[in-house]
Amino acid sequence: xxxxxxxxxxxxxxxxxxxxxxxxxxxxxxxxxxxxxxxxxxxxxxxxxxxxxxxxxxxxxxxxxxxxxxxxxxxxxxxxxxxxxxxxxxxxxxxxxxxxxxxxxxxxxxxxxxxxxxxxxxxxxxxxxxxxxxxxxxxxxxxxxxxxxxxxxxxxxxxxxxxxxxxxxxxxxxxxxxxxxxxxxxxxxxxxxxxxxxxxxxxxxxxxxxxxxxxxxxxxxxxxxxxxxxxxxxxxxxxxxxxxxxxxxxxxxxxxxxxxxxxxxxxxxxxxxxxxxxxxxxxxxxxxxxxxxxxxxxxxxxxxxxxxxxxxxxxxxxxxxxxxxxxxxxxxxxxxxxxxxxxxxxxxxxxxxxxxxxxxxxxxxxxxxxxxxxxxxxxxxxxxx
Amino acid sequence: xxxxxxxxxxxxxxxxxxxxxxxxxxxxxxxxxxxxxxxxxxxxxxxxxxxxxxxxxxxxxxxxxxxxxxxxxxxxxxxxxxxxxxxxxxxxxxxxxxxxxxxxxxxxxxxxxxxxxxxxxxxxxxxxxxxxxxxxxxxxxxxxxxxxxxxxxxxxxxxxxxxxxxxxxxxxxxxxxxxxxxxxxxxxxxxxxxxxxxxxxxxxxxxxxxxxxxxxxxxxxxxxxxxxxxxxxxxxxxxxxxxxxxxxxxxxxxxxxxxxxxxxxxxxxxxxxxxxxxxxxxxxxxxxxxxxxxxxxxxxxxxxxxxxxxxxxxxxxxxxxxxxxxxxxxxxxxxxxxxxxxxxxxxxxxxxxxxxxxxxxxxxxxxxxxxxxxxxxxxxxxxxx
Numbered sequence: 001x002x003x004x005x006x007x008x009x010x011x012x013x014x015x016x017x018x019x020x021x022x023x024x025x026x027x028x029x030x031x032x033x034x035x036x037x038x039x040x041x042x043x044x045x046x047x048x049x050x051x052x053x054x055x056x057x058x059x060x061x062x063x064x065x066x067x068x069x070x071x072x073x074x075x076x077x078x079x080x081x082x083x084x085x086x087x088x089x090x091x092x093x094x095x096x097x098x099x100x101x102x103x104x105x106x107x108x109x110x111x112x113x114x115x116x117x118x119x120x121x122x123x124x125x126x127x128x129x130x131x132x133x134x135x136x137x138x139x140x141x142x143x144x145x146x147x148x149x150x151x152x153x154x155x156x157x158x159x160x161x162x163x164x165x166x167x168x169x170x171x172x173x174x175x176x177x178x179x180x181x182x183x184x185x186x187x188x189x190x191x192x193x194x195x196x197x198x199x200x201x202x203x204x205x206x207x208x209x210x211x212x213x214x215x216x217x218x219x220x221x222x223x224x225x226x227x228x229x230x231x232x233x234x235x236x237x238x239x240x241x242x243x244x245x246x247x248x249x250x251x252x253x254x255x256x257x258x259x260x261x262x263x264x265x266x267x268x269x270x271x272x273x274x275x276x277x278x279x280x281x282x283x284x285x286x287x288x289x290x291x292x293x294x295x296x297x298x299x300x301x302x303x304x305x306x307x308x309x310x311x312x313x314x315x316x317x318x319x320x321x322x323x324x325x326x327x328x329x330x331x332x333x334x335x336x337x338x339x340x341x342x343x344x345x346x347x348x349x350x351x352x353x354x355x356x357x358x359x360x361x362x363x364x365x366x367x368x369x370x371x372x373x374x375x376x377x378x379x380x381x382x383x384x385x
Numbered sequence: 386x387x388x389x390x391x392x393x394x395x396x397x398x399x400x401x402x403x404x405x406x407x408x409x410x411x412x413x414x415x416x417x418x419x420x421x422x423x424x425x426x427x428x429x430x431x432x433x434x435x436x437x438x439x440x441x442x443x444x445x446x447x448x449x450x451x452x453x454x455x456x457x458x459x460x461x462x463x464x465x466x467x468x469x470x471x472x473x474x475x476x477x478x479x480x481x482x483x484x485x486x487x488x489x490x491x492x493x494x495x496x497x498x499x500x501x502x503x504x505x506x507x508x509x510x511x512x513x514x515x516x517x518x519x520x521x522x523x524x525x526x527x528x529x530x531x532x533x534x535x536x537x538x539x540x541x542x543x544x545x546x547x548x549x550x551x552x553x554x555x556x557x558x559x560x561x562x563x564x565x566x567x568x569x570x571x572x573x574x575x576x577x578x579x580x581x582x583x584x585x586x587x588x589x590x591x592x593x594x595x596x597x598x599x600x601x602x603x604x605x606x607x608x609x610x611x612x613x614x615x616x617x618x619x620x621x622x623x624x625x626x627x628x629x630x631x632x633x634x635x636x637x638x639x640x641x642x643x644x645x646x647x648x649x650x651x652x653x654x655x656x657x658x659x660x661x662x663x664x665x666x667x668x669x670x671x672x673x674x675x676x677x678x679x680x681x682x683x684x685x686x687x688x689x690x691x692x693x694x695x696x697x698x699x700x701x702x703x704x705x706x707x708x709x710x711x712x713x714x715x716x717x718x719x720x721x722x723x724x725x726x727x728x729x730x731x732x733x734x735x736x737x738x739x740x741x742x743x744x745x746x747x748x749x750x751x752x753x754x755x756x757x758x759x760x761x762x763x764x765x766x767x768x769x770x
Contacts (some may be wrong), residue, residue: 001562001627003400008393014643015388177386209624212608212632219600226596239594242386242644247597258399259627 001209001259008253010146011172014246016238018174019050019136022093023058025172029132030090033062034083036104037095040066042138045182047095051136063087065107068096071153071160071274071281072103074118081110081117084131092133094170097191098142098281101135102150105168108133121152121163130167136174139183140245141191141282143198143252145173153275160275162267175249177241185232189340190282192228192244196221197266197285198251204296204304204369205262216256218311223247225312229339265368266292269377272359279349286342287349290333291384296370297325305329346385356381386594386644393638395531396557399631401623403559404435407478407521408443410557414517415475418447419468421489422480425451427523430567432480436521448472450492453481456538456545456659456666457488459503466495466502469516477518479555482576483527483666486520487535490553493518506537506548515552521559524568525630526576526667528583528637530558538660545660547652560634562626570617574725575667577613577629581606582651582670583636589681589689589754590647601641603696608632610697614724650753651677654762657744664734671721672731676769678714681755682707690714731770741766 013021026033033055042048055062065080083089084107094104109127110117119125135145144150148169153160183191203217223243230240250256269292270284297305302321309315309328318324337344347353360378365371372380398406411418418440427433440447450465468474469492479489494512495502504510520530529535533554536547568576588602608628615625635641654677655669682690687706694700694713703709722729732738745763750756757765 001400001624001631003398003403005406006395006397006399010391012391013388014391015386018388021390209627211611211624211628212604212635215604215607216601219597219604222600223597239386239596242594243596246386246644250597259631 002207002261004258006255006258007166008146008169008255010170010253012146012175012249013172014175016176016178018176019054022051022134022136022174023054023060025134025174026060026091026093027058029171031060032088032090033060034065034080034087034089034092034107035062035095036065036068036080036092036100036107038066038068038070038100041182042095045179047136047138047179051093051095062093063089068100068103070099071278072099072106074116074121074152074154076103077106077110077117077152080104080107081113084111089131092131093136094133095136095138097137097139098144101133101144101170102142102152104133105144105150106152106163107131108168109165118152118154121161127165127167130165132171133168134172134174135170137245138179139187139191140180140241140248141194143195143248145170145175146249146253148254149252151271158275160271162271173249175245177238177245180241180245181236183235185341187280188228188231188235189342190280190286191248192224192282192340193286193289193336193342194282195224195244195248195251197282197289199256200289201264201267202257202260203308204301205260206369207260207262208304210259213256213259216250220247220251220256221312225335232340262369263365263367265365265372268363268365269380272363273346273351276355276359277349277351279351283342283349286336286340287344287346287384288380290329290336291380293329293332294383295376295380297322297329298370301370344384346381351385353385356385387592387646389643391643392551393531393554393640395555395638397531397560397634398557399560401561401563403561404439404521407436407519407559408439408445410519410559411445411476411478412443414556416445417473417475418445419450419465419472419474419477419492420447420480421450421453421465421477421485421492423451423453423455423485426567427480430564432521432523432564436478436480447478448474453485453488455484456663457484457491459501459506459537459539461488462491462495462502462537465489465492466498469496474516477516478521479518480521480523482522482524483529486518486529486555487527487537489518490529490535491537491548492516493553494550503537503539506546512550512552515550517556518553519557519559520555522630523564524572524576525565525626525633526579528580528633530555530560531634531638533639534637536656543660545656547656558634560630562623562630565626565630566621568620570726572665573613573616573620574727575665575671576633577609577667577725578671578674578721578727579667580609580629580633580636582667582674584641585674586649586652587642587645588693589686590645591754592645592647593689595644598641598644601635605632605636605641606697610720617725647754648750648752650750650757653748653750654765657748658731658736661740661744662734662736664736668727668734671725671727672729672734672769673765675714675718675721676765678717679768680761680765682710682714683755686755729769731766736770738770741770
């Protein structure tokens with residue numbers, strides 16, 4: 001186990017009606033809010049009304065950043081930063097899923113930077129200060145409500161780039177599972193695949209002495225596998241929505257990765273797809289994951305894949321480790337494409353065949369679980385095209 | 386899942402050499418330290434020298450509270466509080482296992498209370514302020530390094546009473562698994578039983594929709610079952626010590642209990658034993674646990690015990706749930722008394738038979754997993770006498 005520093009300071013108000021904790025959470029930081037949200041679904045489902053009433057009743061003033069895109073753009077970040085500067089905003093309240101929260105995190109440091117916030121995202125400039133971000137979660141998927149990360153797209157350059165700063169972790173999160181009852185089948189499936197992918201990126205690493213962390217990984221995977229199908233059938237099943245929501249946070253809040261050290265593989269490969277074709281992140285991940293598993297399965301990795309098959313899917317060990325490993329990958333494929341009904345091929349989600357080599361050439365992942373060069377990545381893209 | 390607020394703010398520096406993070410952690414709160422420790426083993430293994438050198442090199446002054454007992458006494462708490470008052474202490478550094486850290490937590494509020502700190506422990510008075518506590522952990526067991534709890538003994542009244550305040554959670558913890566290499570076989574076994582007992586108290590509750598939490602519980606149990614025997618055979622096995630140490634914190638830092646709500650049973654029963662006979666807490670827990678399991682196994686609880694048998698010990702379901710459940714309890718017994726070589730009977734650790742009814746009469750646990758009155762408790766005591 002490699003050394004680490006545990007520091008997960010987000011205060012989470014989890015459960016029915018926890019939105020009532022929002023005013024006090026805001027007032028710990030000030031009374032001028034940037035209310036950030038996406039396409040307006042929060043106006044349909046009543047969350048917008050609830051929040052603005054709470055603000056009014058508690059002397060909290062706000063300005064709004066609306067229309068945050070599913071793959072949030074750097075131009076939107078700059079627009080939000082400008083609003084914060086002009087209104088002397090004290091705290092950002094991001095209401096939505098990962099896109100909205102990611103965008104809010106970028107606005108949080110963009111506010112204190114005179115130039116284009118993209119400079120900070122690509123590492124050309126360093127952030128100096130951060131506004132506090134409070135997340136009100138409406139989608140169980142990215143885990144942005146409790147992590148340090150964000151991903152922003154630049155459509156001018158076809159880039160989708162992640163950032164991670166300790167100060168980007170939301171100071172508080174309101175997580176009411178009932179807020180996810182209205183999430184569509186498609187988004188529920190995509191979110192579930194996203195949670196699983198976060199765990200798999202952490203589970204498959206060369207470091208093998210993180211036994212406890214691996215068991216936690218399997219716990220999270222089993223939770224999604226158990227409850228995602230229930231949420232698809234019964235969108236208002238509280239138990240299912242609550243377990244998925246809590247799993248989404250723990251899949252990526254750093255906990256399962258402490259003591260390990262390994263760059264991710266499938267996420268960067270998917271970010272190329274989303275950057276070029278603006279597809280739903282979780283869908284791209286689901287399509288790529290089994291193909292990636294097939295490709296990196298070898299004599300060295302078979303043991304871990306077999307462990308995955310047995311501990312997550314309850315597959316009986318089949319004597320031959322490689323055979324057990326393959327059965328686990330097959331179950332992964334079945335879960336994504338049959339149980340969750342996610343499209344199984346890149347061609348099904350509008351990716352052009354000609355683009356595969358362009359995207360693969362932009363990437364090179366020399367230090368992942370199994371190192372991959374551009375030629376390897378192209379083969380994986382092609383295998384699931 | 387019942388509503389909860391997640392708030393685990395302890396900053397943990399985990400791994401080899403992390404003691405180097407101590408000076409900066411102290412200086413975040415001041416420069417006058419109360420250095421609290423137990424019987425002096427930290428002077429033999431060099432930790433005392435390392436810490437005091439770091440203090441001297443970084444302009445940190447300190448006074449000492451030494452000789453904290455294995456079941457820390459309220460008189461020691463009062464002594465520590467007096468030292469803190471006289472020396473205007475800014476922060477307490479507790480070096481040791483749960484007893485030392487528990488005592489430090491009580492000193493932390495006792496310092497700001499004019500009377501006997503016991504008043505606060507038994508709820509007769511309310512704490513007003515708390516000194517920050519930094520834990521330097523040398524024993525994987527109680528989880529006090531990352532939780533809100535403490536237990537203090539009053540030998541005058543034969544009482545052992547727990548407290549839990551949000552402000553009692555250590556602000557930081559240094560967790561170097563190498564510091565536990567010198568822990569004896571007996572204490573390693575007792576600590577492992579303690580960790581498992583914390584998890585079992587949380588696992589066996591009437592609330593059944595905390596699926597993720599239950600999988601986390603099983604992860605922790607499997608980790609202890611896997612590594613405690615290795616640590617017994619190879620005391621300096623880093624992987625084993627690291628996994629046990631990290632498991633000890635997560636067994637009781639609140640995480641696995643969020644979304645549930647159920648008072649504990651075996652711990653209060655053991656506190657009676659320790660209060661009357663000053664025995665090692667983890668040993669008492671190990672002796673009581675299988676007897677408690679036998680006693681509360683019934684048609685309603687068999688399902689959960691069967692799940693425990695299958696998911697934790699890998700027992701094949703035996704058709705009859707009750708049979709599977711019994712096999713799990715038998716494995717628990719075997720693990721504690723054969724694998725860990727813990728004495729299996731109360732008579733073996735110096736408990737007098739005449740005391741059983743006195744202790745049972747002091748207790749009444751009307752709202753645990755299975756409610757127990759004094760007569761039930763006596764039967765459990767007798768079953769493992």
